[in-house]
Amino acid sequence: CHQSCKSCIKINNNCISCNTDKFLNARNQCLPCHKSCKKCNGPFDNNCTHCDEYRYLNNDNQCAFCDTNGHIIIRDDETRYGECEICEDNEHLVILIEDKRIGYCLCLITFSFINSLIDCTEHQFLTITDDLIRKECHPSCKTCNTTLATNCLSCIGTKYLSQNSDCRPCENGHIIRNADPQLQSCQGNNL
Numbered sequence: 001c002h003q004s005c006k007s008c009i010k011i012n013n014n015c016i017s018c019n020t021d022k023f024l025n026a027r028n029q030c031l032p033c034h035k036s037c038k039k040c041n042g043p044f045d046n047n048c049t050h051c052d053e054y055r056y057l058n059n060d061n062q063c064a065f066c067d068t069n070g071h072i073i074i075r076d077d078e079t080r081y082g083e084c085e086i087c088e089d090n091e092h093l094v095i096l097i098e099d100k101r102i103g104y105c106l107c108l109i110t111f112s113f114i115n116s117l118i119d120c121t122e123h124q125f126l127t128i129t130d131d132l133i134r135k136e137c138h139p140s141c142k143t144c145n146t147t148l149a150t151n152c153l154s155c156i157g158t159k160y161l162s163q164n165s166d167c168r169p170c171e172n173g174h175i176i177r178n179a180d181p182q183l184q185s186c187q188g189n190n191l
Helices: 114-119
Strands: 005-009 014-018 022-024 030-032 048-050 070-076 081-086 091-097 102-107 124-128 132-136 141-144 152-155 159-161 167-169 173-176 185-188
Touching (some): 014 022, 152 159
Antiparallel strands (some): 005 014, 022 030, 070 081, 070 102, 124 132, 141 152, 159 167, 173 185
16 A cells, blocks of 8 residues: 555555545545644645644634634633634633633623623632622632532533532543433443
8 A cells, every 4th residue: 555545446556545644536545634734635725624733623614723812712622623712801711721722701890781791600609798709719610609629510621510510521522412411421432
């Protein structure tokens, strides 16, 4: 087999499958993916199927970097399908891993606007005592209802929400994220 082939037909040396950073064309040749793609199904930047750890796979099948005033939200850890979230005017960007743009938007507390304080809940929770007080979630939680690690409602970065309501790394696999954070799961690695 040619070195770009993962497997081939020995008689004519035609590739059947390709190595990770290549794709199989109509003439059974393995050609390189666009430099922005980790895996692909064609030569162009919009033929990506998987991205590296510094980019996310957008809806146009491109591996994109996140804007400097945003952070990456990954929906599928295997492909790195996700989006770049830009913080709102009443939020401050907190980056946990700079080169990978993993972080969250933190609410700026404004006591003169109680409604914006109540609506702004990511990575903080509201306690009602004599006054409205915002407290930080456990560092692994994206959203929560107490400071305990076991009271996460959603997770930051590369962690998933377990059945115990704590955020855990997905070892030897990838996270499947759904719109409902309770439906997250850790799938075995098929790479």
